[in-house]
Amino acid sequence: MHEIPFEEILQRLLDLKANRVLIQTPEGLKGEAQALADFLERNGIEAIISGDINYGACDPADTEAKRLGCGALIHLGHSYMALHLEVPTLFVPAFAKVDVVPALERNIEEIKKLGKKIALVTTTQHIHQLERARTFLEENGFEVLVGKGDSRVSWPGQVLGCNFSAARVNADGVLFIGAGYFHPIGLAISTRKPTLAVNPYSGDAIWMDKEAERLIRKRWAQIAKAMDAERFGVITSTKKGQLRLAEAKRVVKLLREHGKYAKLIAMNHISYPALEGFDFDAYVVVACPRVPIDDYENWRKPVLTPREVEILLGLRDDYEFDEILGVERKEDEPPGISVKGL
């Protein structure tokens, strides 16, 4: 269960004089999105729910909201990302109703294996408990480092699937609080430090290092598979926060300089079946870095990140995670709703 502040959202919409609103939600909050739509309509605001799958703040539906004549967009489940927005947008992080300290307590002996100086990171869902976690860890003798992160994130210690800037501190190891492998495996590859993921729901702790090694081996296999490729489709995204056109053009240029055929492709939802009709031997995804990493088994052709292309062309020896980095972040967002855009 998550805390979605219905009354506060209503008040913000009344302040914005928004009579019609679009609600955008990740998969896990669809029920809450529907309940929010019901609540807003009982209070006189016309609510449209976006049925499109949303993976992050990198893909705000502000253009769609504008097209539908909405006075505002409600973006559930993710914090603000610095992007140009075409309607006022309420970023409503969904804070999980779970205490993170018991899981830390239970796994304190494992956490000690990280070393004395630990980088503490988490996702939006648990960021409101980061200070509680830090205090608990300090009381247990750790030196806790919480990195500021760049402009892709909203708070110190926050990580995204594509951005681990908040983990870039001078620590012995990385402690991630949250569920699943998605974020901590990226952390382990990006930081190259011992990484422990403590799950506040299950109370489990998982070391990510072996998983990270296994994933890197799979990536080397993808690179090997692309060795004979002559024709490359270089894919960027039309999602505002994944539109890395300059980087995509750099990759096209690199490939061409090395005698390859390369062509720019733009897609909204990047998946292999839509590409079947084109004549390419391999693809490079210069959009969400997780598409090639997490979805490559669904592709009939090799699919690489820009860093992996550099390895392929002999321009780099070491494996590096493809992150989307921001610029310096000026200030933290408020701990709840952020209203951004026009």
Added chain:
Amino acid sequence: MHEIPFEEILQRLLDLKANRVLIQTPEGLKGEAQALADFLERNGIEAIISGDINYGACDPADTEAKRLGCGALIHLGHSYMALHLEVPTLFVPAFAKVDVVPALERNIEEIKKLGKKIALVTTTQHIHQLERARTFLEENGFEVLVGKGDSRVSWPGQVLGCNFSAARVNADGVLFIGAGYFHPIGLAISTRKPTLAVNPYSGDAIWMDKEAERLIRKRWAQIAKAMDAERFGVITSTKKGQLRLAEAKRVVKLLREHGKYAKLIAMNHISYPALEGFDFDAYVVVACPRVPIDDYENWRKPVLTPREVEILLGLRDDYEFDEILGVERKEDEPPGISVKGL
């Protein structure tokens, strides 16, 4: 094979001073789109190919082109549809290199069964041969009626999967020239007249009436399946030419007036899996009318058109195809490339 006028496209782009262009294509022209991108880049214009699946002129990628910094959009395979476009857009119909007369000649005895007065219609691919077909038919004693059509189409006699306005003439039967069931089955249901589809590639002729009856029976079964539904998701599209918000709101109002729970949903690519997380008993698609008609077997819940909701609520007895109609069309487009937008 299709005729795509590469040189003329280049000239139009030079006239528009477009240094970068987005190429959008239906599945069947992906190879041609890639060849066009190669050709334009050899001539100094940066070309990006859209990898997203495109089903019609109702879904122009002009917003995406603008976001990618393109000076123009090339929309392959469909003729112009009256929409507000954010960049100059070249609508490039792809005329099929196939003579339609031999197939008509071969099936003249079947065509005679339509009656003496026949409505002649086709799709963009064969529209350039409509006059040839008309002459042939007139020489064989038919009175040939070619309806003007409304503002959704570009030429007299042209039909879309969602618009059969050009078939609305005082004829005994409808003669469709083209491949597949997609257009003629819609024609048969929409006009309720004997409909013969003559395929210029295979030379075959297929009567659509039995197919249409079978489809209507399946639609009645969908309506029956939705009889006990209390909670309806009413889906409209964020695609510019499928955004039927007023009609969607009318359906929501109708359902609520009849004691049902109804909620507005907006989607770009409408497919069932993305809706799994919501709590609805049935859906109404007020976007592309072909989604419920052609894709309903992939939905775990009943999915209806607006007309079918009227039947469900007892407001209508007869089955009617859900068309997206336009307004009066002022003039025909040129027989080749149309440049529209800003």
